[in-house]
Amino acid sequence: MSLWVDKYRPTSLGKLDFHKEQATQLKHLVQCGDFPHLLVYGPSGAGKKTRIMCLLRELYGPGVEKLRIEHQTVVAPSKKKIEINTIASNYHLEVNASDAGNQDRVVIQELIKTVAQSQQIQSSTQKNFKVVLLTEVDRLTKDAQHALRRTMEKYMATCRIILCSTSTSKVIEPIRSRCLAVRIPLPSTEEVCSVLTSVCKKEGLLLPPELAKQISEKSGRNLRKALLMCEACRVQQYPFSVDQDVPEADWEVYLRDTASAIVSQQNPQRLLEVRARLYELLIHCIPPDIIMKGLVRELLSNCDGQLKTEVAQLAAYYEHRLQLGSKAIYHLEAFTAKFMALYKKFMEDGLDAMMF
C-alpha cells in the first residue's frame, strides 16, 4: 500500500496525463536516434522525474525500472573520502551530486567521468550510450558545473547526460548551450482536477469536483502535493464533503503564522520572536527562498496598493542577497526588520492622515 502519488505514477510516455504534445515530441526524439543532452527544468510537482523515467523506458525498455541503490565512495585529491548514494539500473545512473556539498566537483570529475568513459559492451541490443541523470543541478556549485562542461563534449559517444533542475538560472550558460532544454510547466488546475478524479476513480472513491478544485488551488498546482492532500483528505474523512478542510503541511501553517505575527505588531520584541520562528523554519530545512516567498505572499495580502510594490521590490532585493550570502537568517531578518519599519511608518502616517 503505497501512497497514491507513487501508486498511480505513469510509467510510459504514452500514459502521461498532461503535456501530451511534449510527450510525443520526446517520443520522436528517442526514435530518431540522435539523442542530445537534456536539461529538464520546471517547478517541483510538475512531473519532471516522472517524464524522465518515461523517457528512459522509451529508450531502454522496462529494464530501467529495475533500480538499485548503490553506495559509492569517491576519494578527493585531499584524500578525503566522499560517500554518495546513487540509483542505478543497467542502463543509467542517477546521481545527486549536490549531496556531496562543497565537494560536488570531485563527484562530477571522478564518478561521472568513470561512468562516461566505460563503453557499453552489448551495443547491438541496446543503445550505444548510457545515461547519467544528474538531479538538483541548480544546487551544484559553479566549479562542479564547469567540471561538467568538458565531460559532456568529450564522452558524447558513450554517454548522455540528463540534467534535472527547478530553474535554469542557476545553471551556467555553457551547460545550457550544450543541452536541449525541456521545460515542464505545472499542470493547469483542470488537469490537476482531472488527474485527481481519475485517481479517485481508480481507488473506487467519489471525489466532488468542488473539493478537487479546492485541493488543486491549495496545492498551487503541484500535482504531487495535490495527490498527497487528496489522500490525506481521504484519510481524514470519507465520504468526501464539499467544504472539507484540506490538511496543509505543518511548515506552511507555521510560515503563515510567522507572517501574520509580523503584520500584527512591529517592535523589537516581535522581531526577536520572528527570528526564533525563522530559525525554526530553517532548522526544518525549509529552503530560505521558499520561506521568503511564503512570507511575501502573506505580507502582501495585508498591504495597501502602494506599499505592495514596495514590499515586493524589497523582497526581491533581499532574496537576491540571500542567494549571494551564506547565512540565510540574516537576510530573512533584515527583510523582516525592513518591512516592520516600513509598515510601522506607513500605518502611523496613515493614522496621522486620518486624524487631520
Next chain:
Amino acid sequence: MDIRRFFGPVSGKPVVQKPALPGNAKSTVKKKNNSASSDENEKKKKSTKIKNSKKEEHHKGGGKKRKKHAVIESDSEEELEPVIKSKATTSKTAPPPKKDPVQYVSETDSDSDNFLSLKKDSKPKQNGTAKSTKSEPEHACAESKERVKSPSQGKPGLKSLPGPTTPKSAPPPPKQTPTSVLDFFGSGTIHRSDKKLVASTKRKTPTHDLDDLISDEEMARQLQMEEVRELEKQIHEDEGFARTLAMLDAEPQAKKARKSSEEQPGLSTTPQKNRTGSVSASSSPLKTSQSSDVISPSPRNTPVTVCSKVAMMKKRDEEKKEGPTRKTSMRNKSSPIKEPKTSPTSDKITPKPEVTPTELKKSPKKLENTSPDDAEKKKLHSSAYRNYLNREGPRALGSKDIPKGAENCLEGCVFVLTGVLESMERDDAKSLIERYGGKVTGNISKKTSYLVQGRDGGVSKQEKAESLGTKILDEDGLLELIRTKPGKKSKYEITAEAESKASKTRSPPSHAEKSTPKAQKISPSKGNSRSPHTPSPSKTGQAKGHVTRTSGYGTPTGRGSGRITQKELDLPSSSASEPSPPSMKGESLLWVDKYRPRSLKAVIGQQGDQSCANKLLRWLQSWYQHHSGAGGSKPAAAKFSRFGGKDDGSGHKAALLSGPPGVGKTTTAVLVCEELGYSFVEMNASCTRSKNSLKEVVAESLNNTSIEGFYKGTSQTVSSKHVLIMDEVDGMAGNEDRGGVQELIALIKNTKIPIICMCNDRNHPKIRSLANYCFDLRFQRPRLEQIKGAMMSIAYKEGLKIPPPALNEIILASNQDVRQVIHNLSMWSAKDKVMTYDRCKSDAANAHKDMKLGPFDVCRKVFISGEETARMSLIDKSDLFFHDYSLAPLFVQENYVHVRPAAARGDMKSHLVLLSKTADSICDGDLVDRRIRSGQNWSLLPTQAIYASVIPGELMRGYMSQFPVFPSWLGKNSSTSKHSRIIQELSSHMSLKTMGSRQAVNLDYLYYLRQILLHPLQKYGAEGTGQAVQLLDDYQLIKEDVDSIMEISSWGGQPDPYSKLDSKVKAAFTRAYNREAHMTPYALQAVKKGRRGGLGDLDVGGEDADQDGPGSEDDGEGVQTDAMIKQKKSKSAKESKKEKKEDSGKGKGKGKGKGKAKN
C-alpha cells in the same frame, strides 16, 4: 576703581584717574583724604575708609554713564596693580609677614574675578584671569622661598606634630589690611556697572552710612544684627543669595573668626568695618562677601544662628530646586570656590571656626532625612538612572580652550566628576586634573575637595557634597581653578629634595634613600587626613604643611630608624651585609636586576603576614618537621587536614606559586630560600625537563649535600637542606619535555626535599594535575600604590624626574607588572631624564599591553554607549571585531535587537528604522563573509569588520538591557545540518519509490506520510499496526526512519503525535515490525556500522551499545522473533565492546594515544 586710584599713593603712584570721574564735588575732597590716609597709620585709615565707601556710593549713584569707563579702565588699572603689589612686597623687609599681603592680594583678585565672571561680559573675565595669573608667580615665589627655608632649618622640635603649632605659619600681621581693603574697594567699583542691583543697594546704603559713622564695637555688633534681620527679609526675594550664603558660610567665617581671635581688638574691628562698608557700597552681587562680613564681627554666637538660618534656606532651596534657577546658582557657586585660596593658613591655626561648619553640616542633614518620601525617592532614582542611560555626550566638545596651569597646581585636591561637562569628555577632564597633580575619585567623601558638576549631574552626589561642605565647581570653575591656582612642587619632588639634603649631610647614602619611601608614605596620608577637617583644604597651607612634615619626618628616620623603613623598599636593603651601594657595579645591569629585592621584606606587595611570601616561608620552615621523620605515614594523615585548615599547607610536599608575570614569584622563592639558609637548585624552561632528564638530574641532586658552607667558611657542617625550584612549570611542553609533569608529580610524591613549582596559569590543564599535589599559593598583582612608591625611589636613584600621575599611567598601562614597569622606565629614560605627564601618557598608551577581550565583552563594547566607548576611534572599533572575527559578527547579529539605541530616543518608528538599517549592514557583512570564505579573500576582513561590527554598533549604540546572549546561530546551524542529514537519509531510503528530490520529500511527502502512517495506529490501535508496517515496507523505510520522521516533523517544540500514542500501541507496532524480515534495496546497518567503524570512533560504538539497551527493553518479548537486523545490531555492539576491551587491555598511555590519533 576710582577709589583704588585714590589709594594709589600707597605705592607711590601718582593718581591719574581724575578725568575719569565726573564732576563730583565730593570726590576731590575725598581724594585728598585718601592720599593723606595712605600715608597715615592703619588705625587712622579706619575713618578714611569709611568715607571712601560713602563716596563710592555716591559715585555709584552718579549714574550709569560711568559704567563704560569702568569697564574700559579696568584694563589699565589691572596692569598697574601687579606693579604696585610687587613694590609693596619688595619694599617691606620683614620676611614672614611679606607673604601674607601677597596672598591677600591674590585673594581679592580672585574675588573680583568671580564677580566679574558673574557678569556675562567676557572681557572683564579675561582681565580677571590675566590679573590673577600675574599675581600667581609672586605667590609661588613667596611660597617657594618659604619652602626652601623650612627644610633647611630642620626644626628638630617639630617631630611630634607639624603644621598647626609652627610659628612660621602663624598669624598674619596687621599689615595685610591696607591692600586687602584696597582691593575690596576695587572690586566693588567694578561691580557698580551692574544695572539691576542698583536699586536694592540704594535701599540699603543709607543705614550703613549711618552705622559706619559710629566706629564702635557695639555699633558694629548692632549693625550686624540689623544686617541679619535685613538678610532675613531679603531671603524671600533672593534664593540665589541664600544659596551662595550657604556655600560660603563655612569658609569666610572661619577666616574672619580667626582674625578676630588673634588680632588685637582695635585692629580687628577696623578691617571688618571697612569691609562692611565696602560691601554695602559694592551692592548685591557682592552679597557673598557681604554675608561673610556680616558674620565676622561677632565671632561666637551669631555665626551659628545665621548659619542655621542659612541652612534652612538652603534646604528650602534644594527642595525648590528647579530648572531655570540652576544655571544662575551654579554661577554663584563658582564664586565661593575661589575663596579657599584666600585663607591659606587660617584653617590650620584656629580650631574654633571649625565648630560652626560642623554644626552647619548637621542642620541640613536632619532636615533632609525627614522630608522626602521613600517611594518617591525610588521613583526619582529610577528615572534618574534612566536619564543617566540616555545621557548624551558633551554638547560643545572642544569649544573651550584648556588653560595651561602651573605645574602640580592641583596637587592634594581630590575631585569628583559628576554629570556631563559642556566641552570635555569625562576622560579628558580626568586626565586634565591628573596632569596637574589632582586626584579623581568616584565618590564623594570627606576627603573630596571639589565636586565638578556638569549637566545632569547626580543628585545624590550633589546633596552629599553640600552636606559635607565640598565645593561645587562647574566646568568653567575647574578651568578657572587650573588657570589661577599657583603651582608648586610635587610632594615627591619635595621629598626627593629633602632626601638629597639629608644625604648630603649624612654620609651613608643608603640611609637617606631608605628614608624616602617612608616619607612618601606618610606625607600623602597625612595630607589627606588633615584636609577633611578643613572643608576647604588650602593649597598653600597644605603644601607648607608637607614641607614641614616631610622635613620633620625625613630627618629622624634618616638618623636612626633605617631598619624599620626597610620594609617599604624595593631596593637593596643589604646595607648591613653589603655596604657598597649597587650603583657602582650596576651600570651594565638591567634595572630589573639592579634593583632586584635583596630581602624578603623588600618584595613589592608581599609584606603582609598572610602574604604568599610569608606563607611560603612558614611552609618551608616547617617542611622538615612535617616530612622528614615519618616519611610514608605522615602525609596520609596530613591529607585529612587539607579539608579542615589547609592554611599552612603542611600536608603538601611541594608548593605551587602561580600568578601573572612580573609580580615576583621567582624572586620570592629565591629569597625565601636565602632567608632560611637553604641552598636551592633551580630548573627553568631553558633546561630540558623531560621524564628522563628530570629523573637523572633532579633525583641525583636531591640526594646531594651542599658544600657551600665549607667553601664560604661560615658553617662547618654540610648543609643538607636544599630546595628544588621548578620555575616555569607551564613551560614544560612539547616533545622535549614529554611526560615531564607526570615525572614531576612522581618526584613530589617521594621527595625528600621541598619543591617549589611556579607557573602563570594555575588552571591550565597541564598544571591542574600537578596542582593537586601542591600547596597552592596564588600571587596577586600588587596594588598601584605599592608599585608606585618603589618606582619613585628607583626613579630618584636614577636621577629620573617623573611626575607621579605619569607614573600612575605607566603602571596601569603595564597592567601592574612590576618588571615591565621598570623596563619601560628604563627604556624611556634613555631618551630623556625628565618626563612630562603627556609624554608618559602617550608612551604608556603605546606600551599598553594588548588585552584579549572575550566575545561577550566585545559585543557589549560594540553596542554600549558611555565613557569607555565614546572615545574610540574607527580603528579601535574595528579592532573589536578582530578579537575574534569568526564569532564577533554572530554576537553582533544575535544581540543587536536587545540594544535600546540612544539615537531613537524611545521612538518606536526610528527604533525600527535603525534596526532595519543595522540588519542591512549585517547582511552586507554576511555577503563579504561569503566572499572571504569562498574565495579565501582574507584581505576583505577589515571590510567585514566595518559592516558586521562597526556600522551596527554606530547605528544601535545605546543601552543594553541584558548581558549579551551567546549566538544561537551556531546551535541552530548544527541542528539544521543534523536535520538535513536525516532528510537525506530518508529521501535516499525512499528514493526508489518517490523519485523526488530531498526537498520534495521534506516539503511535500513527510507531513502526509506521517499522517497516513499514524492514522491506522491512532484509529485502530494495535489492529492498525499491520497497515502501518505495510506502508513502511512499501517505502522501504525501516523502523528507525519512523523516529526520524517524527523528529523532523515536530514543530515549535511540541511533542510529535507518535509520542502521544499509547505505549501499548507503540509496542505493538514495534513488535509487528520486528515480526518479519524487511528487505531493503539499500545496505542497512552493516554498511553504516562499518562506516562509523571506519571512522574509528570507539565512543560511538559504546554509545550504540548504550542505545541498544533501552531499545531492547522496549521491544519486550519481540526479541524471540527477532530478525537478522536485531541480531546484527547486538552483534556489532558486542564487537565494539570487545574492541574496547582489547584497547583498554593494552597499556594505558599507548591506548590513549591511539584513541586520540584515531579521533
